[in-house]
Amino acid sequence: xxxxxxxxxxxxxxxxxxxxxxxxxxxxxxxxxxxxxxxxxxxxxxxxxxxxxxxxxxxxxxxxxxxxxxxxxxxxxxxxxxxxxxxxxxxxxxx
Amino acid sequence: xxxxxxxxxxxxxxxxxxxxxxxxxxxxxxxxxxxxxxxxxxxxxxxxxxxxxxxxxxxxxxxxxxxxxxxxxxxxxxxxxxxxxxxxxxxxxxxxxxxxxxxxxxxxxxxxxxxxxxxxxxxxxxxxxxxxxxxxxxxxxxxxxxxxxxxxxxxxxxxxxxxxxxxxxxxxxxxxxxxxxxxxxxxxxxxxxxxxxxxxxxxxxxxxxxxxxxxxxxxxxxxxxxxxxxxxxxxxxxxxxxxxxxxxxxxxxxxxxxxxxxxxxxxxxxxxxx
Numbered sequence: 001x002x003x004x005x006x007x008x009x010x011x012x013x014x015x016x017x018x019x020x021x022x023x024x025x026x027x028x029x030x031x032x033x034x035x036x037x038x039x040x041x042x043x044x045x046x047x048x049x050x051x052x053x054x055x056x057x058x059x060x061x062x063x064x065x066x067x068x069x070x071x072x073x074x075x076x077x078x079x080x081x082x083x084x085x086x087x088x089x090x091x092x093x094x095x
Numbered sequence: 096x097x098x099x100x101x102x103x104x105x106x107x108x109x110x111x112x113x114x115x116x117x118x119x120x121x122x123x124x125x126x127x128x129x130x131x132x133x134x135x136x137x138x139x140x141x142x143x144x145x146x147x148x149x150x151x152x153x154x155x156x157x158x159x160x161x162x163x164x165x166x167x168x169x170x171x172x173x174x175x176x177x178x179x180x181x182x183x184x185x186x187x188x189x190x191x192x193x194x195x196x197x198x199x200x201x202x203x204x205x206x207x208x209x210x211x212x213x214x215x216x217x218x219x220x221x222x223x224x225x226x227x228x229x230x231x232x233x234x235x236x237x238x239x240x241x242x243x244x245x246x247x248x249x250x251x252x253x254x255x256x257x258x259x260x261x262x263x264x265x266x267x268x269x270x271x272x273x274x275x276x277x278x279x280x281x282x283x284x285x286x287x288x289x290x291x292x293x294x295x296x297x298x299x300x301x302x303x304x305x306x307x308x309x310x311x312x313x314x315x316x317x318x319x320x321x322x323x324x325x326x327x328x329x330x331x332x333x334x335x336x337x338x339x340x341x342x343x344x345x346x347x348x349x350x351x352x353x354x355x356x357x358x359x360x361x362x363x364x365x366x367x368x369x
Contacts, residue, residue, distance in 0.1 A: 009295075033299065044227035045150075047220070051312050054302075054329055055293055057162065058223055060151045066159035068295040083224055085099055 009035045009068070016040040016059070019084035026092045031071045039064045046088060050079035053092070070094075096234055100241025103224060105249050107217045110322040112253030114213055117275050118206045120260040121184065124268065127199045131207035138207075139214025146215060147222035160294035167287035169216045173209055174283040174341045177276050178348040180205045185273070185349040186356030252319075273349060275323075281341035282325025288337035302329035 012034055015022045019042060028034055040046050043061040050056075053072075059065040069077075072094045081088025119132065146153065146165070154162040183202045221242075228238045263271055291297040307328035311317050320326035325338060 033295075035295075043230075045223045046227075047224075051307070051328070054289060054327070054331075057293065058150065058154075058220055060154065060223065061227070063151045063154065064159070065154055065162075067293055068299065070299060071301075073301065082103060083227055086096075 009033050011035045011037055014038045014090070016042055016046050016081065016088065018042065019046070019081060019087045021079075021081070021088055021090035024090040026090070028070070028072070028092055028094050030074045030094050033068060033070045036067045036069060037064060038067065045083060047082035048079060049082045050077060052077040053079065055079070056082075096237045097241040100238045101245040101248070104221060104242040104245030106245075106318060106322075107221050108246050108249030109252060109318065111210075111213045111217050112249045113256055113322050114279060115210060116253040116256040116260065117272060117279070118180075118209065120257055120268075121272050122203060122206060123261060124272075125184065125199050125202065127203040127206075131203040132210060135207040135210025136214055139211040140218055142211070143215045143218030143222055147219040147226070150219065150223060160296065163290040163294045163296075166216060167290040169212050170283040170287035170290070173212050173216075174280045174287075174344065176205055176209045176212070177280045177283070178344040180209065181273060181276055181345050182348040182352040182355075184352070186353035273345075277342045277345035277349075278324045280345045281338040284341035284344075285325050285327070285330070285334045285338040288331075288333045292331065292333060297333050300331050300333065302331055303335060305329050 010032065012026060012028065014026070014036060016038065038048055038059055040059040040061060040063055045058055045060045047056065047058045048065070048067060053069050055067055055069065057065055057067055069092075072092075074094050077092040077094065079090050079092065115132065119129070122129070122131070150162065152161075153165055157164055180202055183198050183205070225238065225242065228235045260268070260272065288297060292299050305328060310320070310326070310328065312321060312326065312328045317326060317328070327334060330338075
């Protein structure tokens with residue numbers, strides 16, 4: 001799930017499909033900067049949002065977006081799709 | 096779906112509605128008319144449509160940092176223009192004036208551009224949200240009703256603030272309006288710091304504090320304070336520095352505007368004939 005080379009920021013991919021996040025739960029290392037690469041495979045736009053991570057970004061349909069997070073402390077960081085919050089829910093567990 | 100549309104559109108509308116309320120209150124005091132507001136709203140909506148329809152390519156530009164860079168640029172420009180507007184209206188003997196060296200006209204023009212930029216920023220998200228439901232006959236009606244309610248609530252809160260500001264005692268009016276503008280400028284610069292952090296142009300640091308237990312950002316009051324004074328439950332140092340810089344810029348503009356007019360007494364405005 002986490003791909004990294006020695007020097008580059010680790011990249012973690014998330015896919016949005018049918019207004020759901022895949023995977024809906026991510027386990028990431030603490031104190032590490034991570035590059036989230038989010039692919040929205042739905043034809044409709046979605047907004048990745050997390051109050052805990054202080055992140056918010058619109059991702060138009062059939063496109064990809066990059067969001068940097070971390071370094072984070074251990075804990076749970078929920079995120080959701082603001083346009084379809086009933087289904088698009090996920091969380092990042094930082095250990 | 097209904098409630099979600101109400102909340103989402105309310106969030107997006109609120110900030111612009113509060114900004115319009117403050118600028119409208121000042122313009123009413125200065126008797127600058129309202130035409131600037133319609134120019135700003137209409138130009139902003141048109142440009143928001145253009146940006147929204149090209150958001151895919153904007154987002155992918157600058158190594159996927161395009162959307163954040165655009166937002167940060169809009170927010171920084173709003174901050175600078177608010178400081179320029181404050182320069183124009185500080186140091187006046189009367190807070191009511193006829194056209195003074197063309198200042199009131201220039202102030203109205205500045206307000207127009209500020210509103211335009213604010214509408215571009217918030218409008219593109221609303222347009223993208225609504226566009227997602229255009230093809231869905233199942234949801235479109237619910238979403239449109241919810242969005243109208245959200246828009247209505249946002250606009251009502253703006254109207255309430257406008258009348259509350261106009262109803263303030265005379266001595267309180269100008270300081271309150273200037274403080275709100277300073278906090279707004281700080282908010283804009285702080286939000287642009289968040290955008291730049293999101294794309295790693297500013298280094299992410301640990302939040303300075305976490306007041307989400309005391310007042311959650313997603314609560315009604317949290318959202319209102321976020322829109323009015325830029326409340327954040329978990330601000331970083333970069334955000335606080337940006338916030339202070341925005342406020343500092345407006346204070347500097349107010350000081351310099353006051354000094355300029357003190358040293359150019361011949362330019363003092365004539366009082367409005369009642």
